[in-house]
Structures are given as structure tokens and as C-alpha cells.
Amino acid sequence: MNSIEVENLTKRFGRFTAVDGTSFSVKKGEIFGFLGPNGAGKSTTIRMLCGILRPTSGTAVVGGYRIDAQPEKIKKIIGYVSQKFTLYQDLTVEENIDFYGGIHGLSPSIKNERKKWVMKMAGLKGRENSLTKKLSGGWKQRLSLGCAILHQPDILFLDEPTASVDPVSRRDFWDLIYNLSEEGTTVFVTSHYMDEVERCHRIAIIFSGKIIALGSPRALKSEFTKKVDSTLEDVFISAIERERKNEK
Amino acid sequence: MRNRIIPLIRKETLHIIRDPRSLYLALGLPIVLLILFGYAITFDVKNIPTAVVDQDNSVLSRDLISRIASSNYFDLLYLLNTHSGTDRLLDEGRVKIILSIPSFFSRDISRKQDTPVQVLVDGSDNNTAQIAISYVSGILQLFSSNIIMEKLNKDGPMPIEGIPPINVEPRLWYNPDLKSTNFIIPGLIAVVMMVIAAMMTSLTIAREWEIGTMEQLIATPARPHEIIIGKLTPYYFLGLLQTSFVILIGTFLFKVPLRGNILFLFCVSSLFLACGLGIGLFISTVTKSQQLAFMMSVIFTLLPSFLLSGFIFPVSSMPQIVRFFTYLVPAKYFLVVLRGIFLKGIGLNILWPEVVSLFLFASLIILACAKRMKLNLE
Ligand SMILES: Nc1ncnc2c1ncn2[C@@H]1O[C@H](COP(=O)(O)OP(=O)(O)OP(=O)(O)O)[C@@H](O)[C@H]1O
Ligand SMILES: [Mg+2]
Numbered sequence: 247m248n249s250i251e252v253e254n255l256t257k258r259f260g261r262f263t264a265v266d267g268t269s270f271s272v273k274k275g276e277i278f279g280f281l282g283p284n285g286a287g288k289s290t291t292i293r294m295l296c297g298i299l300r301p302t303s304g305t306a307v308v309g310g311y312r313i314d315a316q317p318e319k320i321k322k323i324i325g326y327v328s329q330k331f332t333l334y335q336d337l338t339v340e341e342n343i344d345f346y347g348g349i350h351g352l353s354p355s356i357k358n359e360r361k362k363w364v365m366k367m368a369g370l371k372g373r374e375n376s377l378t379k380k381l382s383g384g385w386k387q388r389l390s391l392g393c394a395i396l397h398q399p400d401i402l403f404l405d406e407p408t409a410s411v412d413p414v415s416r417r418d419f420w421d422l423i424y425n426l427s428e429e430g431t432t433v434f435v436t437s438h439y440m441d442e443v444e445r446c447h448r449i450a451i452i453f454s455g456k457i458i459a460l461g462s463p464r465a466l467k468s469e470f471t472k473k474v475d476s477t478l479e480d481v482f483i484s485a486i487e488r489e490r491k492n493e494k
Numbered sequence: 495m496r497n498r499i500i501p502l503i504r505k506e507t508l509h510i511i512r513d514p515r516s517l518y519l520a521l522g523l524p525i526v527l528l529i530l531f532g533y534a535i536t537f538d539v540k541n542i543p544t545a546v547v548d549q550d551n552s553v554l555s556r557d558l559i560s561r562i563a564s565s566n567y568f569d570l571l572y573l574l575n576t577h578s579g580t581d582r583l584l585d586e587g588r589v590k591i592i593l594s595i596p597s598f599f600s601r602d603i604s605r606k607q608d609t610p611v612q613v614l615v616d617g618s619d620n621n622t623a624q625i626a627i628s629y630v631s632g633i634l635q636l637f638s639s640n641i642i643m644e645k646l647n648k649d650g651p652m653p654i655e656g657i658p659p660i661n662v663e664p665r666l667w668y669n670p671d672l673k674s675t676n677f678i679i680p681g682l683i684a685v686v687m688m689v690i691a692a693m694m695t696s697l698t699i700a701r702e703w704e705i706g707t708m709e710q711l712i713a714t715p716a717r718p719h720e721i722i723i724g725k726l727t728p729y730y731f732l733g734l735l736q737t738s739f740v741i742l743i744g745t746f747l748f749k750v751p752l753r754g755n756i757l758f759l760f761c762v763s764s765l766f767l768a769c770g771l772g773i774g775l776f777i778s779t780v781t782k783s784q785q786l787a788f789m790m791s792v793i794f795t796l797l798p799s800f801l802l803s804g805f806i807f808p809v810s811s812m813p814q815i816v817r818f819f820t821y822l823v824p825a826k827y828f829l830v831v832l833r834g835i836f837l838k839g840i841g842l843n844i845l846w847p848e849v850v851s852l853f854l855f856a857s858l859i860i861l862a863c864a865k866r867m868k869l870n871l872e
Contacts, residue, residue: 296713318715326713330706334505336512341505348501349714 249274249401249432250295254304257290257455264290266455267304272434272448274400277427279446280436281482287455288436289329292405295434296326309400322350325394329405333390335379339370342378342393350397357396364392367422384415391419395426402426404435408442420445440478449478451485459485498716502724509698510728520694520732521739524686528743531682532675542626545572545589547580550599558611558637562593567629580614590616591626603641676751679744680832681805684825685796686740687733687763691770692777692795694729696787699778708782719864726771733767734760744836753839762831762845765852769824770795772859779866799825827851 250272257265265287272278280288293299295308297317305312311319333342343364347357365371368388370381378386387407395402408416420442423433427447437443444463451459451466459466463478470481470488510516546562548555563570571589574580583589594612596602602609613630615623702708711721737760744750752759777790800806802816803825809817820826827848834840842849 293709298709298712318717321713321715324713326710328706328709328713330709332706332710334509334707335705337505337508341508345501345505346714348504349498349711349716351498351715 247274248272248307249276250278250306250308250434252291252295252304252306255291255294255301255306256303257287257294257299258302263455265294265301268450268452268455268457269304270450270457270460272432274432275427275430276448277423277433277435277446279443279449280434280452281438281440281443281449281478282436282452283438286452288438288452289405290455291452292326292403292434292436296324296403297321323400325397325399325402327390327394327402327404327407329409331386331390333378333386333393336377338375338377339365339381339389340374342389343396346393347396352397360396360398364389364396368392383410384412384418387411387415388419388422391422395431399431401432401434404433406436406438408437408439416442440482444478451482453486453489456489458489498720499723499727502716502720503727506698506725506728510732516694516698520690520729520736524690524736524740525743527686528679528682528740529747532679532743532748540566541569542567542591542629543571543589544568545574545580545583545592546570547574547577547592547594549575549577549597550595551575552600554600554603554641555595558595558634561633561637562630565629565633567626584614584616587616590623591630593630675748676837677833679748679750680836681803681829683737683740683744684766684803684828684832685799685805687737687766688770688773688799688825688828689791689795690736691729691733691767692774693788693791694732695726695771695774696777696781696791697774697784698725698729699775700782700784700787703782704784722775722860722864726775729771730764730767733770734764737763737767750836752836754835755841758841759832759835762828762835762849762852765849765856766824766828766831768856769852769859772856772863775863776859776866779863798823802826803829805829821851822855824852824855827855 248271250270252268252270254267254269255265256263256267268287268291280291282288290299294301294313295306297308297313297320300314305314307313308320309323311317311323313320334345337345340361343361344357347360352360365374368385368391370385370389373381373385378389381389387410391404391407394404408419411419423435423445427433435443435446443449446463448462449460449466450457459470459481461469466478466481466485467476470476470484473480510520544562546559548559559570559573562568568591572583577594580592580594584592592614594614596610596612599609599611611634613627615626617623699708702711716724741752741756741759745752773794774791777787777794781787781790798819802809802812802820802823804820805825809820809826812820830848831845831852834845
């Protein structure tokens with residue numbers, strides 16, 4: 247069963263094409279990595295899939311709902327952590343959790359239970375009343391993740407979630423992602439760190455709005471390189487070279 | 495379906511409480527502006543520097559001069575007996591007005607002839623000039639009617655053409671001592687309430703776009719109207735608090751009489767606030783930058799409320815095309831209401847057209863914005 251099905255999705259800003267007819271699908275419970283350099287169209291794709299940006303053409307079905315027809319339905323079943331840090335800095339940890347819990351319509355008892363869970367997951371116990379702006383990068387990042395999964399979404403969209411986080415926090419973060427995936431949550435994550443997307447079940451490499459490679463890390467390595475100990479970096483480079491040749 | 499508006503309101507209230515700047519903008523700034531402008535803008539002209547050229551030097555002319563000198567409208571700085579050099583006094587701005595009494599002043603009066611008294615006024619400050627002229631003519635009129643009365647008492651009836659047929663005695667209603675603060679304070683209240691309401695809403699929405707939290711917010715199930723209500727409600731109550739502050743300052747510090755119903759005043763104030771919040775909302779559908787939102791609030795609220803509301807320039811003396819635009823300025827209606835309630839003590843039975851206009855403006859702009867506000871990233 248597919249959680250996300252994307253068909254010919256295109257987004258133009260004026261004459262500039264940010265996402266250029268991409269098609270792919272993501273299975274339920276899969277961790278799907280979206281790898282690409284700055285300006286490749288990762289955030290634009292994620293925003294369209296979250297129902298907050300209208301595609302120019304093409305469509306996608308997320309959790310069974312079409313993004314152009316039923317974005318309201320989609321918003322109820324997804325969690326989204328955007329690329330910018332998006333918690334309210336002038337609110338305390340607990341107030342942020344209460345706010346996102348409230349806005350997702352959690353009942354008080356469920357909200358309290360989930361709050362405890364998030365505080366434990368993010369290691370924030372005892373800091374309920376700290377202002378969010380006083381937290382360090384790793385804590386903030388875990389708190390934003392926590393606020394995005396308070397309502398136990400079916401699908402989780404993470405836009406460069408570990409951009410400003412130290413390696414230890416990054417490992418904790420990935421442990422959590424694997425747990426969520428095992429419980430059946432689909433995770434769609436963008437990154438421009440090669441080593442990071444290595445942990446995904448499948449990867450799409452996006453370049454200038456086009457998907458130029460798609461598959462599991464291992465499959466991609468054997469498809470694009472002949473070296474034994476090749477890395478995703480090698481894959482990335484040869485994928486781009488192949489794309490350039492095709493264009494000519 | 496659980497209520498999503500309550501968490502939104504609570505969150506917005508926390509922002510306001512935690513941000514001293516927004517509290518200052520909402521409560522401190524109006525007080526500062528009101529006090530600053532209340533004292534600075536005054537249409538009362540007092541102590542106008544004055545020169546008198548007395549070419550007659552008679553009992554009568556000195557009587558006239560002492561009347562002028564003793565009124566606190568004029569500051570008699572120069573008393574001359576020739577015209578030579580008087581031009582320079584005006585040119586150099588040492589006096590604003592020169593009163594010239596001709597040499598045959600008392601002779602002409604005793605002969606019951608028309609007696610010209612020349613008044614030279616520095617017209618470069620149009621406002622002061624107008625007022626100075628009206629003060630002088632007031633004093634002269636009083637002076638001449640006194641003379642006539644005296645003559646009547648002394649000489650008995652005299653030829654009819656020598657007496658003014660009607661004794662003009664102007665009486666000003668509502669503002670008998672012509673205190674200009676009584677007109678200015680209601681105008682300032684309208685301007686301040688409008689600008690701050692529009693600025694606060696447009697800034698708070700633009701701020702969320704700039705920080706990026708708006709992108710997060712619109713990806714939640716919260717609907718546009720819920721986000722709007724959540725944003726506006728706390729600012730609405732803040733605006734009412736601000737209204738009470740400015741009314742207190744107006745009545746206690748500036749002693750503007752509050753003759754009408756205070757409850758009615760608050761009801762119309764909330765309508766007017768809704769207009770201001772609506773304009774702020776409109777601005778935030780146009781721009782996502784705080785800087786632009788700030789500038790647009792100034793352009794769309796400060797300038798019209800000052801210039802097109804009838805606060806500074808009376809609407810009736812505006813060119814037709816400009817007058818048309820004044821209908822789109824909520825402050826124009828609110829000003830009529832404020833002056834009506836404060837100075838005249840009138841109520842809904844007279845002010846209903848203004849109240850209806852404010853109600854229409856508020857509901858139309860908020861509905862239009864709710865439609866326009868797509869709340870997506872384009
Ligand atoms: N609202 C917009 N209007 C115009 N151009 C836009 C808009 N949003 C994005 N773009 C452009 O589209 C391209 C893709 O942007 P996008 O944010 O999707 O890239 P990205 O892959 O997320 O890059 P990054 O790693 O920098 O986040 C960029 O060139 C960007 O300038
Ligand atoms: Mg991005």
C-alpha cells in the first residue's frame with residue numbers, strides 16, 4: 247500500500263520551474279529520503295505534498311487524499327516540520343506542546359499522555375517551563391519533532407531536520423525515526439547530507455527539479471558506480487553526469 | 495470537533511504578554527502620542543506678537559490700544575507713532591500683526607464718519623492670520639458698539655444710519671470658550687486607535703510569516719477563519735483597554751467634557767476598532783514583511799485619518815473628488831461620533847448613520863479578507 251503517490255508534479259514560479267514533472271511513490275512505513283543540493287526543489291515538493299502550496303500541474307495523493315482537492319483532510323493526518331525552526335520561541339516548552347496539541351484537537355487526557363511522552367522522548371523533563379529560545383539546537387529540534395507527532399500522524403514530513411544538530415543528537419533522532427517507521431508511520435525526509443540519507447529505505451536524488459535517480463542506497467550504488475566501496479556521493483556525481491549527457 | 499480557536503487565542507495572548515514592545519505599542523504609545531500632540535497641536539492662538547502704530551495719539555486711540563494690550567491674545571511689543579520701519583518688523587518676523595490707527599481717528603469718530611483702522615497681518619502662517627484677524631475685528635466691533643452705546647446714552651437718538659441695525663453677539667454652542675483641545679483630542683483618539691489597531695494586526699501576521707511559524711501553522715488543520723479570529727480577539731480586547739486609557743486622558747488631563755453616554759461610546763469604539771483590525775488584516779493579505787506592513791499601516795491609516803477624516807481639514811471644504819475618498823475613511827465617521835458624544839452629548843438617534851457606516855465598513859473588510867486570505871505560500 248502506498249502512502250504517497252506523486253504523478254508528474256510540477257511547480258513553476260513565474261517562468262522558473264522549481265519542480266519539474268516528478269513522479270514517485272512512497273510505501274506505508276517506509277523512510278523515504280529526498281536528496282538534493284540547495285535550490286533543487288526539495289522544500290517546494292514537500293510543501294505541495296503537505297497541501298500548503300498548489301502545484302502548477304500534475305498531482306499527488308497523500309494518505310488517500312488528493313493534494314489539490316482535499317488539502318484539509320491531508321493536514322489532519324500528516325505531521326510537518328518545516329526547514330526553518332518553527333516553534334514559538336517566546337513560549338515555554340509546555341506551552342508549545344499545549345498549543346500544537348490543542349490545534350490538532352487532542353482531548354485533554356490524550357494531550358497529557360502525549361505531552362509526557364514527548365517530554366521523555368526529547369529528554370526535556372524538568373524543562374517544561376523554560377522558554378523555547380533558551381533551549382540548545384538539539385533540544386529545539388527534538389521538541390519540534392515532538393510537536394509534529396503529538397497527534398500521531400500517519401505520514402511525517404521532515405524538511406532538513408538535522409541541519410543544525412550535533413552528531414549525537416542526530417543519532418538519537420534517527421533512532422526515533424526508525425521507531426516511528428516500525429510502528430507504521432511513513433517518513434518523508436529531505437537532506438543534502440549524503441551520509442544521512444544512507445539510513446533511508448529508499449532515496450530519490452533531485453536535481454534542478456527533476457528526479458535523476460531513485461532506489462535503495464544499495465541499488466543506487468550498484469546502478470551508478472562500479473567501485474566496491476562506493477558512497478552515495480559517487481552515486482550523486484555520476485547521476486548528475488548521466489543527466490547532463492542525456493540533456494545533450 | 496474540538497475548538498481550535500481557544501488555543502490560538504491563548505497563544506496570541508502569550509505573545510502579547512511576553513513582548514514588552516507590543517504592550518508599549520498598544521498602551522504606551524497612544525498615551526505618549528495623545529499627550530504630545532494634545533499639547534503640540536493647538537489652534538488656540540495666544541500672545542500674538544503685535545505692533546501698534548498710533549498716528550492719532552488721542553484718548554480714544556489709547557483706549558483702543560489698552561483693550562488690545564490687555565487681551566491675552568496679543569502681546570503688544572511695539573508702540574510707534576509713524577509707519578516708517580514697520581515693514582521690517584513684519585519681514586523679520588518680530589511681529590505677526592500691525593495695527594495702524596489713522597491720525598484722524600477720534601475726529602472721524604466724533605463726526606460719526608466711517609473710521610478705517612488698518613490691520614497688517616503676516617499671512618505666511620495662514621491659520622494664525624485668520625485667527626488674529628477675527629480677534630482684532632472682535633475687539634474693534636466691541637469697541638465701536640461701546641462708543642455707539644455711549645453716544646446714545648449721552649446724545650439721545652441719532653440718525654439711524656449711524657447705528658449698526660443689528661447688534662451681533664455671536665454665541666458658540668458646544669464649545670463656548672472655543673477651546674481647541676475639545677476638537678483636537680477626539681480627533682487624536684480616532685487617529686491613534688485606528689493606526690495602532692491596523693499596525694498591530696498586520697505586524698503580528700507578518701511576523702509569523704517572517705519567522706516561519708505561519709508555514710507550520712497553515713500545515714495544521716486550523717482553518718483560515720480560525721487563525722484570523724485567534725489573531726484578532728486578543729488585539730480587540732487590548733484595543734478596548736487602550737480606548738479606556740485614551741478616554742481617561744482626554745477627560746481628566748485635557749478636560750474634554752464627556753457629555754454623552756459612555757457605554758454608547760464604548761460600543762461605537764469597538765466597531766471602529768473592528769475597522770482598524772480589518773484594515774490590518776487586509777494589509778497582511780498583501781504583504782508578508784513586517785517592514786512593508788508597517789509602512790502600509792502608515793499609508794492606509796495614519797494619513798487618511800489625519801487628512802481625510804475632517805480632523806485637520808473640514809470635509810465640506812474639500813474638492814469633490816477628494817470628498818468622495820473620505821467616505822472610505824472610518825475615522826471620518828468615528829470623529830463625528832466622538833465629537834457628538836463628547837461635546838454634544840448626543841446618542842444613537844442622531845448618530846445612527848455614522849454607526850451604520852462603521853458597521854458596514856468593519857463587516858465588509860473582514861469578510862473580504864477572510865475570502866482573500868488563502869493562507870498558502872504563494
Ligand atoms: N515562493 C517562491 N517564489 C519564487 N521562487 C521560489 C519560491 N520558492 C522557492 N523558489 C525557488 O525554487 C527553487 C527551489 O526551492 P526549494 O526551496 O524547493 O529548494 P530546496 O531544494 O529546498 O533548497 P534548500 O536546500 O536551499 O532548502 C529555488 O531556486 C528557489 O529560489
Ligand atoms: Mg529547502
